[in-house]
Amino acid sequence: MEGEKSSVENKQILFKGYVAGYPTEEDMVQATSAIGSLKVPEGSAAVLVKNLYLSCDPYMRGRMSEPVTKSYTQPFTPGSVITGYGVAKVIDSGHPDFQAGDLVWGITGWEEYSLIRVPQVLVKIKYTDIPLSYYTGILGMPGLTAYVGFHEICSPKKGETVYVSAASGAVGQLVGQFAKLMGCYVVGSAGSKEKVDLLKNKFGFDDAFNYKEEEDLTAALKRYFPDGIDIYFENVGGKMLDAVLLNMRNHGRIAVCGLISQYNLTEKEANYNLFCLVTKRIRMQGFIEPDHKHLYPEFLELAVEYIREGKLVYVEDVAEGLDKAPASLIGLFKGRNVGKQVVLVSRD
Amino acid sequence: MEGEKSSVENKQILFKGYVAGYPTEEDMVQATSAIGSLKVPEGSAAVLVKNLYLSCDPYMRGRMSEPVTKSYTQPFTPGSVITGYGVAKVIDSGHPDFQAGDLVWGITGWEEYSLIRVPQVLVKIKYTDIPLSYYTGILGMPGLTAYVGFHEICSPKKGETVYVSAASGAVGQLVGQFAKLMGCYVVGSAGSKEKVDLLKNKFGFDDAFNYKEEEDLTAALKRYFPDGIDIYFENVGGKMLDAVLLNMRNHGRIAVCGLISQYNLTEKEANYNLFCLVTKRIRMQGFIEPDHKHLYPEFLELAVEYIREGKLVYVEDVAEGLDKAPASLIGLFKGRNVGKQVVLVSRD
Incomplete structure (x- = not known):
């Protein structure tokens, strides 16, 4: 099965380098890396996920600037994959709290597959009768x-x-x-x-x-x-x-x-x-x-109930395909998105 | 006694007119008005006070500007006496809560004698072992x-x-x-x-x-x-x-x-x-x-105790004489005062 392992390709969006002023699509580059297999490294407590939806959020602009003062967010690393919130499916897990097939949301990479080394930051998705993309927005x-x-x-x-x-x-x-x-x-x-x-x-x-x-x-x-x-x-x-x-x-x-x-x-x-x-x-x-993560459980229950009752509605602007991610992020700062900007990477 | 009544002179500081930029002493004018007697008008609930100390406070600058937006303070009236916080002695009272000889602090006029038509705004001074001028500052x-x-x-x-x-x-x-x-x-x-x-x-x-x-x-x-x-x-x-x-x-x-x-x-x-x-x-x-006047009683007890124990000290910059009031107020905005700026009008 060695041949199959080495054949897995992982399309990615890399952060080119620090930006001053308005970012452009050229500040992000598409790349393809090969990953050995769709397994977590032996003995690791990491989780390997397949990304389904990626979130474009305004705070990400701050991560594109050369760090001058300490901020609550880490700057992106030039040459590395962009990271941000997303919804993903667990493909393989070395962590006892997660298993293959689990749906999760949290910080992941702008790529098809991400190896999440600290899976504790992921939240397991409890309600799947609500559109999964909502976990980048109204439920995220x-x-x-x-x-x-x-x-x-x-x-x-x-x-x-x-x-x-x-x-x-x-x-x-x-x-x-x-x-x-x-x-x-x-x-x-x-x-x-x-x-x-x-x-x-x-x-x-x-x-x-x-x-x-x-x-x-x-x-x-x-x-x-x-x-x-x-x-x-x-x-x-x-x-x-x-x-x-x-x-x-x-x-x-x-x-x-x-x-x-x-x-x-x-x-x-x-x-x-x-x-x-x-x-x-x-x-x-x-x-x-x-700072307010402890309120998430109570918020989730309330929001899910309101969504089911039609008391809360949510409008998303979904771009299809990982390759659309850079333009989608740039569009935020030009006000091109109508509603929450999401990128669909894969439906399942 | 008619002759005595009509002889009472009242030195005043009048507000000349609205100011843009830094105010100068010339924006305030000294005047002398005659007051009929040192009695409140018959049947009135007003209080006539002799002003002892007047307070120069930065917020008063706002009252010198032509009103464009509503503020929490009223603008001064051009041609009228300047008003502000002060310490005073009641000379005559038509109000049951006040009598001649009472020491009070509150909003009064920049003049020797003021007729306070709504004396409820005055606070009777409870502790007189503390310098009276402190009621324009640390105790005011x-x-x-x-x-x-x-x-x-x-x-x-x-x-x-x-x-x-x-x-x-x-x-x-x-x-x-x-x-x-x-x-x-x-x-x-x-x-x-x-x-x-x-x-x-x-x-x-x-x-x-x-x-x-x-x-x-x-x-x-x-x-x-x-x-x-x-x-x-x-x-x-x-x-x-x-x-x-x-x-x-x-x-x-x-x-x-x-x-x-x-x-x-x-x-x-x-x-x-x-x-x-x-x-x-x-x-x-x-x-x-x-907005926090209701906390004054608890504050007063605490502050008086601290002053007596030497835990709180207070530095004042006292100008002697009503005629020094305009320069004292102007000085605030130039940082000339060292400590709380007060004007001594009369020691008793």
């Missing part, structure tokens, strides 16, 4: 991000006004729905008519607007929130944040989830309106999902 | 500001690292002492050698530096906090905040008390480092003292 990192970001960081109360930017994205669409479920008044912004329609007609936002069509964001927000914003779920940063600060109500809360408008700028956009924090007694809090 | 608004800002907003823990800017000011000197009392490591910055000496030798800060002598604030903070800052008590804003953000530790907290470096700028300084809020999961919270 973005889902828990929206859940803790809204419920833990924003301290929401029924009847409050909530504004969500990048509202049709992987996280934003859920924040809006959580806010509606709590009885808040919710307005979202996004960058196209199609996305705005989704917000209003699919996700049930009370209102929505295309920020690209607004010359004056401060005035736009004043129009949508004549009495001000209690809660802002911040996904974009820059000018939008300054406009929001002017429109916040006293004792407002801002959950800073991400600043996608800034990730690709070599010179960051400035903010000028932080004095509003004092005059309006605003709490502005950054957070990342890994 | 700045004291409660430091107390709630540090204990309520910063969520401090023993052993944490604390940085205070404008640290020798009315609020900063107390924040540093509260932090030391809790067992934190405290560094402060101020704008002169004299102030830095005070921080280290009078207030017991672990270390202190003159920010004007530092070309690179980020590097300076790195030197004083090689392992980063857990808590920043923000009094200044602008470039200092950006330098602090780069030096914050994960899960750090920033209490935004004021942004004195920005109050007199017609174009606000920009902030570029808000991405640190996410990567370091920082909570940044603005607050104002009036």
Whole structure:
């Protein structure tokens, strides 16, 4: 069987090198490596998985930059396979908690097969009546991000006004729905008519607007929130944040989830309106999902129930084929994705 | 006695008109008005006070600007007497809670005598073994500001690292002492050698530096906090905040008390480092003292005890004479005051 072993090819997407400014597809290269067999090395506690879905997430941009300050994420290694969240099937396992056939989600590689040396980071998928790709989104990192970001960081109360930017994205669409479920008044912004329609007609936002069509964001927000914003779920940063600060109500809360408008700028956009924090007694809090992993089990049960009952819906933008992964990731930063960006590597 | 009544003169400081940029002494004018008698109008529930000490506070700059957005403070009225915190003695009272001879602190006018039409805003002074001027500072608004800002907003823990800017000011000197009392490591910055000496030798800060002598604030903070800052008590804003953000530790907290470096700028300084809020999961919270008035009684008992025991000290910069009030207020924004800026109007 030696011949069969050496014949296994593994298509991969490698990270070429550190990026300044907007990344391009050329910053990632396709390669094919041969793997000896579809078995974990003898005596290893690793797990070999076949990747089914890969996730494109904004935080990955940070991993493409040359590390200057310590961050909560490790930079990618030039010349090595890109890593990120994904859904996979266990092919072989040296670890007692996993066996062939198990479906898992967690950090994997942008390749057909990945050898996961610390399989404890993988989560076994419990519910398979829900689309597997959802474990890169609503039932994965973005889902828990929206859940803790809204419920833990924003301290929401029924009847409050909530504004969500990048509202049709992987996280934003859920924040809006959580806010509606709590009885808040919710307005979202996004960058196209199609996305705005989704917000209003699919996700049930009370209102929505295309920020690209607004010359004056401060005035736009004043129009949508004549009495001000209690809660802002911040996904974009820059000018939008300054406009929001002017429109916040006293004792407002801002959950800073991400600043996608800034990730690709070599010179960051400035903010000028932080004095509003004092005059309006605003709490502005950054957070990342890994700090709140302990809430995943309770979140999962709730989200699965809501999905089954139709109380939560989720829109994905699925690109088919590993070779589409680089363009899919780049597209995030141009707002090309409509909904959560996923890459289908294999259906099973 | 009619002749005596009409002879009472009341020296006043009037607000000339709205200011852009740095205010000058000429933005306030001295005047003398005659008051009919040293009695409250018949049937009125007002209180007539003789002002003893007047307080110069940074927030007053906001009241000198033409109102564009609603703020938590009312703008001064052009042509009218300036108002602010002060310590006063009741001369006559139409209100059952006050009688002649009572010592009070609260909002009064920049004049010798003030008729307080809503005396409920005045607090009767309970402890007179403490210098009366302290009720404009450590036992007044700045004291409660430091107390709630540090204990309520910063969520401090023993052993944490604390940085205070404008640290020798009315609020900063107390924040540093509260932090030391809790067992934190405290560094402060101020704008002169004299102030830095005070921080280290009078207030017991672990270390202190003159920010004007530092070309690179980020590097300076790195030197004083090689392992980063857990808590920043923000009094200044602008470039200092950006330098602090780069030096914050994960899960750090920033209490935004004021942004004195920005109050007199017609174009606000920009902030570029808000991405640190996410990567370091920082909570940044603005607050104002009036929201926490209910904590004053507990604060007062604690502070008085600490003052008597010598656990809290307080440095004031007392200008003698009402006519010194305009220059004293202007001086705040130039950092001329050493300690809490007070104006002595009358000793009794």
